[in-house]
Amino acid sequence: MPIDKSWISKPRNTIEYANGLNEFLEFAFGHANGVVIKCPCSKCGFNKWQTRDVVQEHLTCSTFPQNY
Ligand SMILES: [Zn+2]
Structure with missing residues (x-):
């Protein structure tokens, strides 16, 4: 099932973005073999392996690549 990425272009302070980010983290870490993902x-x-907390913080504070 393709993951919905429409939330990526949403403003960072919306519930859509927060929900989408959470879903992405669930998906990414659900398929990861450890507690870190790139x-x-x-x-x-x-390029950097980070834990869920760090990834969540990074994607809230800095730009998510639009072409991802
Ligand atoms: Zn990061």
Whole structure:
């Protein structure tokens, strides 16, 4: 089932964004083999392994790549 990414373009302070981000984290960490995933935020650019708390913070504070 394709994951809904329409929330990515929503303003950061909306419930849609918060819900979408949460769903993304559930999905990403549900498929991860450990407690870290490669953070997709613009700062880490899929190169840094981060825990859920950190990823959530990064995606709330910095830009989510629009082409993801
Ligand atoms: Zn990050």
